[in-house]
Amino acid sequence: MIVAAFTWSEFAEQVVAGLASGAVYAGLALAIVLIYRTTGTINFAQGEMATFTTFIAWSLMNHGLTFWEAFPIVIAIAFVGGIAIERTVMRPFERGPVVTSVIVTLGLALVLNGLMSVIWGGGDRTFDGGFSTRTIKFAGAHISVQYIGMIGMLAVLVVLLALFFRFTKVGLALRASALNAASSRLVGVRVGWMFALGWGLAAVVGAIAGLLIAPIESLGPNMMQVILLYAFAAAVLGGLDSPVGAVVGGLLLGLVITLVGRYVGYVGQTLKLPVALLLILGLLVVRPGGLFGRVAARRV
Amino acid sequence: MPRAKLVLEALAFVALAVIVWLVPHHVSDFHARELASVGIYFIALLGLAILTGYSGQISLGHGAFMAIGGYTTAILSVDHGVRDLWTIPIAGVVAGVAGLLVGIPALRLSGVYLALVTFGIAVAFPQLLKKYEHLTGGTTGKILTLPRAELGVHTTPNRWLYYLAWTIALVLLAVAWALVRGRPGRTMQAVRDSEVAASSSGVSIAVVKTLAFGVSAFYAGVAGALYAISVFYVNPETFPILLSVWLLVGLAVGGLGSLAGLIGGAALVYYLQNHADAVARWANHLPGLAVDPKQPGIPSIVFGAVLIIVMLVLPTGIGGLLRRVLYPLTSRLYSRS
Numbered sequence: 259m260i261v262a263a264f265t266w267s268e269f270a271e272q273v274v275a276g277l278a279s280g281a282v283y284a285g286l287a288l289a290i291v292l293i294y295r296t297t298g299t300i301n302f303a304q305g306e307m308a309t310f311t312t313f314i315a316w317s318l319m320n321h322g323l324t325f326w327e328a329f330p331i332v333i334a335i336a337f338v339g340g341i342a343i344e345r346t347v348m349r350p351f352e353r354g355p356v357v358t359s360v361i362v363t364l365g366l367a368l369v370l371n372g373l374m375s376v377i378w379g380g381g382d383r384t385f386d387g388g389f390s391t392r393t394i395k396f397a398g399a400h401i402s403v404q405y406i407g408m409i410g411m412l413a414v415l416v417v418l419l420a421l422f423f424r425f426t427k428v429g430l431a432l433r434a435s436a437l438n439a440a441s442s443r444l445v446g447v448r449v450g451w452m453f454a455l456g457w458g459l460a461a462v463v464g465a466i467a468g469l470l471i472a473p474i475e476s477l478g479p480n481m482m483q484v485i486l487l488y489a490f491a492a493a494v495l496g497g498l499d500s501p502v503g504a505v506v507g508g509l510l511l512g513l514v515i516t517l518v519g520r521y522v523g524y525v526g527q528t529l530k531l532p533v534a535l536l537l538i539l540g541l542l543v544v545r546p547g548g549l550f551g552r553v554a555a556r557r558v
Numbered sequence: 559m560p561r562a563k564l565v566l567e568a569l570a571f572v573a574l575a576v577i578v579w580l581v582p583h584h585v586s587d588f589h590a591r592e593l594a595s596v597g598i599y600f601i602a603l604l605g606l607a608i609l610t611g612y613s614g615q616i617s618l619g620h621g622a623f624m625a626i627g628g629y630t631t632a633i634l635s636v637d638h639g640v641r642d643l644w645t646i647p648i649a650g651v652v653a654g655v656a657g658l659l660v661g662i663p664a665l666r667l668s669g670v671y672l673a674l675v676t677f678g679i680a681v682a683f684p685q686l687l688k689k690y691e692h693l694t695g696g697t698t699g700k701i702l703t704l705p706r707a708e709l710g711v712h713t714t715p716n717r718w719l720y721y722l723a724w725t726i727a728l729v730l731l732a733v734a735w736a737l738v739r740g741r742p743g744r745t746m747q748a749v750r751d752s753e754v755a756a757s758s759s760g761v762s763i764a765v766v767k768t769l770a771f772g773v774s775a776f777y778a779g780v781a782g783a784l785y786a787i788s789v790f791y792v793n794p795e796t797f798p799i800l801l802s803v804w805l806l807v808g809l810a811v812g813g814l815g816s817l818a819g820l821i822g823g824a825a826l827v828y829y830l831q832n833h834a835d836a837v838a839r840w841a842n843h844l845p846g847l848a849v850d851p852k853q854p855g856i857p858s859i860v861f862g863a864v865l866i867i868v869m870l871v872l873p874t875g876i877g878g879l880l881r882r883v884l885y886p887l888t889s890r891l892y893s894r895s
Contacts, residue, residue, distance in 0.1 A: 300670055358869050361810050368862030375855025487681050494674050529689055532682035539663055546666050
């Protein structure tokens with residue numbers, strides 16, 4: 259059931275739009291994976307954390323800063339804020355069961371959401387991003403500069419993170435404490451602070467995702483809630499312990515749901531989410547660890 | 559199990575039943591209604607406790623099973639003229655079958671993956687309800703008739719709801735208790751603690767896990783049916799995504815692996831959802847705090863903060879607290895018997 263006439267230029271526009279929204283899912287999924295890998299917790303507050311930092315950017319821009327002037331300040335605040343949350347709220351639950359720390363992140367999400375309503379009020383507002391909203395014409399297709407900027411930003415972020423994890427000593431220590439906390443402690447890695455650093459990095463990655471999506475969705479306390487669901491789906495699709503998987507999963511999910519929503523009339527806008535989940539469920543039945551995840555062998 | 563413990567638990571159950579019977583005589587009609595809602599949450603939590611607490615499978619999608627139960631009741635009573643009371647067991651069975659169907663792919667998943675996939679089911683379900691309008695009524699949903707006392711009972715609708723919810727809750731508590739204390743419960747716990755050990759002892763892991771899903775969804779379906787009857791309408795917003803989350807919260811507060819503690823979990827979830835402003839008003843008595851309880855956002859902050867504090871103070875939930883307080887008193891009885 260194809261609704262409208264098919265043209266290749268429109269298809270190209272849809273692909274770019276899908277990848278752009280996929281870049282946001284990928285960013286938030288990456289943040290979720292960073293925390294899952296370092297601390298074993300699923301952070302349900304990731305979306306609210308990202309919205310919170312986006313609101314800070316909005317306030318700064320209201321005081322006369324441009325987007326790119328506010329950007330480094332917001333990143334720094336996100337980093338410090340992420341570390342502070344881990345040290346104060348999450349630390350007591352470090353050794354407890356997963357269910358407990360998941361519920362604590364839910365509580366955190368509620369607190370942050372309420373704080374945003376109290377500080378900035380509940381309504382939605384427009385947010386001017388760092389990229390132009392005009393389109394460029396390329397082979398007959400109108401491609402939005404904003405979308406290209408979003409995809410480019412994610413690419414830069416992924417490269418920087420990969421370099422950090424591979425070539426710095428702190429990156430190595432982070433990977434080590436995620437892999438084996440006890441042995442890392444023995445060789446002098448301060449594992450507790452590595453957990454905090456993981457939260458700080460995740461907050462930064464999430465903040466960037468928030469800054470990217472805010473010009474498209476309007477900015478309100480609930481901006482990231484649906485996106486967080488897609489990010490969960492993307493992270494599961496790629497494999498929860500694989501940063502590469504999160505990025506691939508996010509882009510793939512954005513692409514598939516945009517194209518299916520556009521070209522399969524029966525699915526349309528209402529069934530986008532169920533279809534995405536059905537695909538993921540199908541994949542997980544075949545590959546329980548996601549596309550790139552490892553299934554840990556269990557010791558008997 | 560020592561016989562003394564069995565007797566004690568039976569006595570506790572009888573005491574609970576007496577309390578449940580006496581309470582409506584001492585509270586207002588409105589409070590009876592509130593307590594009915596607590597009872598409905600309690601039923602759903604019992605089901606979740608069987609699944610998560612005993613068979614070790616985390617579900618963040620029980621709101622969807624409640625929705626299946628609620629919609630079964632609504633469709634049967636509105637479109638087919640079935641009396642709402644008799645739709646309750648049917649709703650349970652329909653949800654239970656859905657639970658079995660979800661339980662089969664869930665066999666391949668564990669831990670966080672299962673939690674996220676079931677969460678996905680809860681998220682996607684309202685979309686399905688909107689899509690299949692001819693059956694579900696779409697975004698408008700369905701409006702049921704007002705609840706009224708049946709079976710020759712003469713009382714107000716709210717008290718009727720109270721008795722209905724809590725009678726079913728007590729019966730299902732007894733069933734759950736027999737289940738987890740008996741052979742099924744032991745096999746479920748064996749599977750939870752070590753799948754390898756359980757299967758080498760001849761337990762079929764697939765059967766146990768899938769059945770746990772089915773039974774758990776049955777409980778959720780019954781709770782959903784009661785919920786639909788008590789609010790007398792259903793639409794996709796009646797069973798929001800957050801409902802599944804609150805259920806898990808109620809379970810953690812009540813304590814994994816404790817059935818009686820779940821009443822506390824159900825009460826906390828209900829009262830925090832509906833009376834967070836009361837907590838904010840109370841918090842104003844603390845020095846240095848001056849919050850307006852009516853301001854939007856405050857209930858959310860209170861709810862979140864209470865959750866974190868409860869997890870900090872009661873990591874094993876109310877059930878764990880009960881055990882810690884009661885064990886020194888009751889353990890002497892066991893050793894003498």
